[in-house]
Amino acid sequence: MGWVTNFGQGNKDQKDLLGGKGANLAEMTNLGLPVPPGFTISTEACRAYLGAGGTPDGLREEVSEHLEVLERTMGRRLGDADDPLLVSVRSGAKFSMPGMMETVLNIGLNDESVHGLAARSGNPRFAQDSYRRLVQMFGATVLHVDAQHFSRALDEAKTARGTESDLDLDADDLAALATRFKEIVREHTGADFPQDPREQLELAIRAVFDSWNTDRARLYRRQERIPEDLGTAVNVQAMVFGNFGMHSGSGVAFTRDPASGNQGVYGDYLQNAQGEDVVAGIRNTVSLADFAELDRRSHDELLEIMATLERHYRDMCDIEFTVEDGKLWMLQTRVGKRTPEAAFRIARHMRDEGMIDADEQLHRVTGDQLASLMFPRFDDSGERTLVAVGMNASPGAAVGRVVFDSATAVEWAGRGEPVILLRKETNPDDLSGMVVAQGILTSRGGKTSHAAVVARGMGRTCVCGAESLDVDAEAREARVRDGGVIREGDTLSIDGATGEVFLGEVAVTPSHVVRHFEGEEVDEDVVAAVSEVMAHADSRRRLGVRANADTAEDAARARRFGAEGIGLCRTEHMFLGDRRSLVEDLIVAEDDESRQAALDALLPHQREDFVGILEAMDGLPVTIRLIDPPLHEFLPDYTDLSVKVALAEARGEASERDERLLAHVRRLHEQNPMLGLRGVRLGIQVPGLFVMQARAILEAAADRIDAGGHPLPEIMVPLVASVRELDVVKREILKVADEVQQARGVEVDFKVGTMIELPRAAFLADRIARSAEFFSFGTNDLTQMAWGFSRDDVEAKFFSQYFEHGIFDVSPFESLDTLGVGGMVRMGTEKGRATKPDLKVGVCGEHGGDPASIHFFDSAGLDYVSCSPFRVPVARLEAGRAALDRD
Ligand code: ADP
Ligand code: MG
Numbered sequence: 088m089g090w091v092t093n094f095g096q097g098n099k100d101q102k103d104l105l106g107g108k109g110a111n112l113a114e115m116t117n118l119g120l121p122v123p124p125g126f127t128i129s130t131e132a133c134r135a136y137l138g139a140g141g142t143p144d145g146l147r148e149e150v151s152e153h154l155e156v157l158e159r160t161m162g163r164r165l166g167d168a169d170d171p172l173l174v175s176v177r178s179g180a181k182f183s184m185p186g187m188m189e190t191v192l193n194i195g196l197n198d199e200s201v202h203g204l205a206a207r208s209g210n211p212r213f214a215q216d217s218y219r220r221l222v223q224m225f226g227a228t229v230l231h232v233d234a235q236h237f238s239r240a241l242d243e244a245k246t247a248r249g250t251e252s253d254l255d256l257d258a259d260d261l262a263a264l265a266t267r268f269k270e271i272v273r274e275h276t277g278a279d280f281p282q283d284p285r286e287q288l289e290l291a292i293r294a295v296f297d298s299w300n301t302d303r304a305r306l307y308r309r310q311e312r313i314p315e316d317l318g319t320a321v322n323v324q325a326m327v328f329g330n331f332g333m334h335s336g337s338g339v340a341f342t343r344d345p346a347s348g349n350q351g352v353y354g355d356y357l358q359n360a361q362g363e364d365v366v367a368g369i370r371n372t373v374s375l376a377d378f379a380e381l382d383r384r385s386h387d388e389l390l391e392i393m394a395t396l397e398r399h400y401r402d403m404c405d406i407e408f409t410v411e412d413g414k415l416w417m418l419q420t421r422v423g424k425r426t427p428e429a430a431f432r433i434a435r436h437m438r439d440e441g442m443i444d445a446d447e448q449l450h451r452v453t454g455d456q457l458a459s460l461m462f463p464r465f466d467d468s469g470e471r472t473l474v475a476v477g478m479n480a481s482p483g484a485a486v487g488r489v490v491f492d493s494a495t496a497v498e499w500a501g502r503g504e505p506v507i508l509l510r511k512e513t514n515p516d517d518l519s520g521m522v523v524a525q526g527i528l529t530s531r532g533g534k535t536s537h538a539a540v541v542a543r544g545m546g547r548t549c550v551c552g553a554e555s556l557d558v559d560a561e562a563r564e565a566r567v568r569d570g571g572v573i574r575e576g577d578t579l580s581i582d583g584a585t586g587e588v589f590l591g592e593v594a595v596t597p598s599h600v601v602r603h604f605e606g607e608e609v610d611e612d613v614v615a616a617v618s619e620v621m622a623h624a625d626s627r628r629r630l631g632v633r634a635n636a637d638t639a640e641d642a643a644r645a646r647r648f649g650a651e652g653i654g655l656c657r658t659e660h661m662f663l664g665d666r667r668s669l670v671e672d673l674i675v676a677e678d679d680e681s682r683q684a685a686l687d688a689l690l691p692h693q694r695e696d697f698v699g700i701l702e703a704m705d706g707l708p709v710t711i712r713l714i715d716p717p718l719h720e721f722l723p724d725y726t727d728l729s730v731k732v733a734l735a736e737a738r739g740e741a742s743e744r745d746e747r748l749l750a751h752v753r754r755l756h757e758q759n760p761m762l763g764l765r766g767v768r769l770g771i772q773v774p775g776l777f778v779m780q781a782r783a784i785l786e787a788a789a790d791r792i793d794a795g796g797h798p799l800p801e802i803m804v805p806l807v808a809s810v811r812e813l814d815v816v817k818r819e820i821l822k823v824a825d826e827v828q829q830a831r832g833v834e835v836d837f838k839v840g841t842m843i844e845l846p847r848a849a850f851l852a853d854r855i856a857r858s859a860e861f862f863s864f865g866t867n868d869l870t871q872m873a874w875g876f877s878r879d880d881v882e883a884k885f886f887s888q889y890f891e892h893g894i895f896d897v898s899p900f901e902s903l904d905t906l907g908v909g910g911m912v913r914m915g916t917e918k919g920r921a922t923k924p925d926l927k928v929g930v931c932g933e934h935g936g937d938p939a940s941i942h943f944f945d946s947a948g949l950d951y952v953s954c955s956p957f958r959v960p961v962a963r964l965e966a967g968r969a970a971l972d973r974d
């Protein structure tokens with residue numbers, strides 16, 4: 088096959104080669120729909136052009152051959168002075184992308200043929216309008232003249248006529264405008280507007296290829312993780328004319344409402360208009376119902392075609408059409424973008440209509456869409472004042488008073504004031520402000536900017552790249568492009584799910600979907616749609632879903648949200664607050680007796696915590712991790728305490744306890760605590776600590792059994808690198824288990840297992856499995872240890888550069904690095920099961936709630952994922968979708 092394909096030869100599955108637009112034009116042609124004929128220059132030609140830095144061999148000739156065919160079909164020749172064929176040149180990559188060359192219409196007109204067109208059509212106004220549009224579009228997109236020069240000249244022409252509507256310009260006005268436009272081209276490019284139609288075509292095709300590498304296109308590809316080497320196709324298509332008069336026009340339509348998902352067509356039509364006029368807001372458009380009044384026949388045909396397309400694509404389609412003098416033409420279709428709510432509702436309706444089955448319904452919705460339906464939302468029933476729209480970088484609905492720097496954010500938040508931090512862009516110095524802000528708003532940067540990365544990491548609402556805001560932090564104000572000013576202290580409401588920024592306070596309502604998961608009866612179609620999909624996902628998925636929960640309340644919520652146990656219950660928070668002094672007692676204890684006294688004091692608190700969690704998860708497994716972080720985290724800050732002791736000494740009133748404590752804090756001080764005394768090492772270094780925790784867990788289980796419950800605790804030892812470490816602590820745990828069971832006269836169904844979160848553990852998982860009854864991959868630490876960086880230190884500091892250089896497509900903390908860290912997960916699982924074929928293996932890092940990672944864990948054969956309670960439904964949904972992929 089060559090570089091060029093006629094519309095009749097391709098089909099919708101050839102998006103890689105023909106781009107989305109070309110593949111769908113071919114599909115519509117083959118369906119027998121009224122599509123103006125044309126041909127597609129393939130993405131392969133684009134890749135060859137970009138690779139070689141010039142038009143590849145044979146392309147010119149092939150374009151000529153296909154052009155001749157087109158000319159014969161249309162009975163007109165490009166450039167014919169009496170009866171010219173006009174064409175459009177349209178870019179179209181596999182994925183629709185902003186930044187690519189905009190379409191140029193009416194190619195083939197020049198100073199001569201414009202008269203031919205006028206005479207042939209008997210419509211000089213139309214001919215002149217088409218010519219001025221060509222010069223305008225060609226000038227701006229192919230010759231890169233600032234489009235404002237043309238629009239200003241157009242405005243002047245309208246003003247001279249005393250009108251606001253382009254329709255009031257007559258043939259002479261438009262001819263004068265074309266002349267003016269050609270002057271603009273000459274002024275700004277130093278050359279005349281090309282009169283040779285074949286040259287026009289050639290230049291436009293090359294401009295499409297070149298546009299693959301514009302800054303905007305590159306930025307977009309990086310943001311959306313679209314590969315750099317796909318290239319774009321170019322479509323050359325015979326023109327049809329919506330600007331032929333009032334019986335002509337141009338329109339866009341959806342086969343269903345893309346915002347709500349409601350059944351029923353939805354669209355806009357503009358009379359006597361060409362191309363994008365209908366969406367450019369130059370005049371008021373009419374609805375499809377009003378279009379029916381204007382042109383019943385075209386309207387009915389359009390609706391019939393839309394029904395055909397929807398049946399054919401079995402999905403909601405988005406279309407472009409043109410009516411030329413009462414005749415309908417189809418110019419584009421594709422499966423339409425939609426809101427999350429619409430995605431769930433449309434999938435449900437289509438299943439009800441018998442168009443798709445339950446698997447396909449599940450396939451059509453995503454965990455991300457579900458997650459965005461679970462955030463609290465702004466109430467859209469009231470009046471809202473939109474001031475800007477940026478990128479939806481991190482979801483949520485945040486309301487607060489605007490501050491322009493972190494210090495002010497911290498100060499205001501400190502006195503209980505909700506704040507929105509508004510910056511041009513953020514950097515690591517802004518961290519303190521970002522932590523305390525309700526939401527973060529920036530005027531620059533995309534979805535991988537510092538603000539976006541950090542906000543998502545913290546679960547903070549963020550809208551970034553709101554370019555219409557001109558932020559002046561010095562002056563503590565932001566100018567809005569339309570003239571308004573936002574000052575420090577003004578209230579803003581930002582919607583991280585849509586990127587919208589509203590002036591003033593917009594009311595927030597809880598999500599219907601969350602109310603449903605919480606067990607409320609909610610009579611909303613979207614809730615019914617979600618619940619139907621969830622039921623099917625649960626019936627399809629192989630992966631279990633557990634939750635990371637440290638408290639009884641979290642555990643109970645997770646269970647309502649569908650968790651099948653707890654994959655990670657951290658115990659460190661049980662050592663904070665008023666229990667701190669007990670931990671201090673433990674650390675400063677210098678003999679066995681006082682150490683045991685300190686442990687005995689901690690025991691009842693621990694036990695109480697576990698009873699609540701085991702009760703909330705009765706009958707389901709609860710994995711409890713023994714204490715993991717370095718002990719100094721529970722002690723006073725080294726510097727603070729040194730100062731305190733020094734001052735006290737100077738006053739001659741030093742306390743003995745403080746001095747002893749200081750000595751221990753000094754002893755425990757570490758250069759790099761992440762690699763220091765923590766995890767299993769702590770259990771070995773501080774005798775009795777793990778034993779006390781194990782005792783608390785087992786006694787809590789005994790209490791639950793006495794109360795008629797069915798506790799299933801799983802004791803998890805963190806940061807194990809060697810099976811011998813595990814053996815040492817396991818021996819002690821089993822000993823205390825015997826004691827407790829004997830003393831209480833019960834048998835507890837418990838397990839002892841380990842986290843796999845060090846590379847060494849993954850490598851030696853076969854040995855570790857000899858001692859471990861289960862594995863849980865701690866992918867947060869495993870990621871840190873595999874890359875050799877600590878999340879807190881690197882994420883804010885240099886991740887944005889890593890995105891810029893394309894080293895990361897996505898943060899390895901957000902979505903599992905499947906090659907590196909995932910390779911260890913696969914290996915650890917295989918090795919572990921080589922020793923113990925039925926070894927239960929799960930994952931408890933944040934990746935357990937990330938859709939792409941869940942698909943990976945499913946393919947790696949894990950038994951379950953564990954994630955925050957709020958992500959549990961998302962994980963259930965994606966685990967169901969992963970099962971579809973496997974079949
Ligand atoms: P985009 O990718 O931005 O939607 P399109 O290639 O679809 O760009 O074209 C922009 C506008 O021009 C659309 O309204 C489209 O329908 C119209 N258009 C494109 N080709 C033709 C044509 N051959 N005849 C009439 N209108 C056309
Ligand atoms: Mg289009």
Ligand code: MG
Pocket residue numbers: 715805844865868
């Ligand atoms: Mg860890």
